[in-house]
Amino acid sequence: MKHSPSRWARSVALLAAVSILASCGLPRVGPNKREIFAGSVQREGDSFIVSVNDRVTRATAVVPALGFSEGFRNAGVLGSDTIRPGDTLGLTIWENVDDGLLAAEATNSTILEEVQVDGAGFIFVPYAGRIRAAGNTPEAIRRIITTKLEDQTPDPQVQVRRIAGDGSTVSLVGAVGGQGVYAIERPTRTLSSMLARAGGITIEPEIAQIKVLRGDHAETIWFQDLYKQPQFDIALRGGDRILVEEDTRSFTALGATGTQARVPFESQSISAVEAIATVGGLLSATADPTGVFVFRNEPADIANQVLGRDDLIGAQRMVYVLDLTEPNGMFMARDFVIRDQDTLYVTEAPFTQWDKTIAALTGSLGTVSTLTSIADSVGGGTGG
Secondary structure, three states, X not given: OOOOHHHHXXXXXXXXXXXXXXXXXXXXXXXOHHHHHOOEHHHOOOXXXXXXXXXXXXXXXXXXXXXXXXXXXXXXXXXXXXXOOOOEEEEEEEOOOOOXXXXXXXXXXXXXXXXXXXXXXXXXXXXXXXXXXXXXXXXXXXXXXHHHHOOOOOOOEEEEEEEOXXXXXXXXXXXXXXXXXXXXXXXXXXXXXXXXXXXXXXXXXXXXXXXXXXXXXXXXXXXXXXXXXXXXXXXXXXXXXEEEEEOOOEEEEEEOEOOOEEEEOOOOOEEHHHHHHHOOOEOOOOEEEEEEEEEEEEOHHHHHHHHOOOOOOOOEEEEEEEOOOOOOHHXXXXXXXXXXOOEEEEEEOHHHHHHHHHHXXXXXXXXXXXXXXXXXXXXXXXXX
């Protein structure tokens, strides 16, 4: 039995198309469910694959605990009139004689506009000498100067004013209305009032963090907690540095989602459902709602709790599985907390690969038709 050239060409082209598909595979967004499960420790892989349930959501619901320590919270509010090294004082001295020690001729008062407290905490006043100012109030300094002068000039009258200097200042940088150095004054002795003095924050309150650096210590708080919990509205100290910055946490979304990208957090905590919604949801044409995975390096203490064991040491590779089609699947996804550096991955539905195979074969059959046409044309030409 003889075969026509066109049938022979069609068979060759079809075999070639099938061979290409078999050897090269089809394009896809990432591994499928079977391949992910193949990487579990039960199958000689290095990841623990865990189906999410109520116990798992409770064990993994860890949100960064930001707040101030007792040392910061228990620091008392500074007296607004307490003098410190670097402050500046204004002095006026009246003498009850026409020709006084300090007063110029034809006047009985002496004005010293700016007297700076030195690094050791002292000031110098003519005829009164070197006086300890740091730690005293203007009233205490007035009495000291009066006592020292009254033996040299009759009934001296002294006025001492505190002028804001660089001894009681804080610096504010970052996402605030006005970055700069601000004096600690009566209305701005606490963190919230100083932030208001600097024009407030310029980023979304939900992702704003306030870091206070005091000496060698640095502590951070959520901006919203500053107002929700009054005990965190700490008293400031001279030399404090305040930094306002955005939350730097993020997660990565891959697979059959609306957007594949690195996504910053938009609130203090974010659930799996919120994370999926943030990236545009599941692709209705390709996503598999039974294959929502969260890849994470889990600290040993949490991993042991999740797995019900106590022998794991160091960070563990964990793969959490969410099946949105289960009766309580959406509740599980709503309660499961996404953490910093997580990878959210949604697999494609099995039929998607089948569609791709059919589409690829359809394209191959188109090629077969083309080859057949060429073969027919060649055969016709030969016959002529």
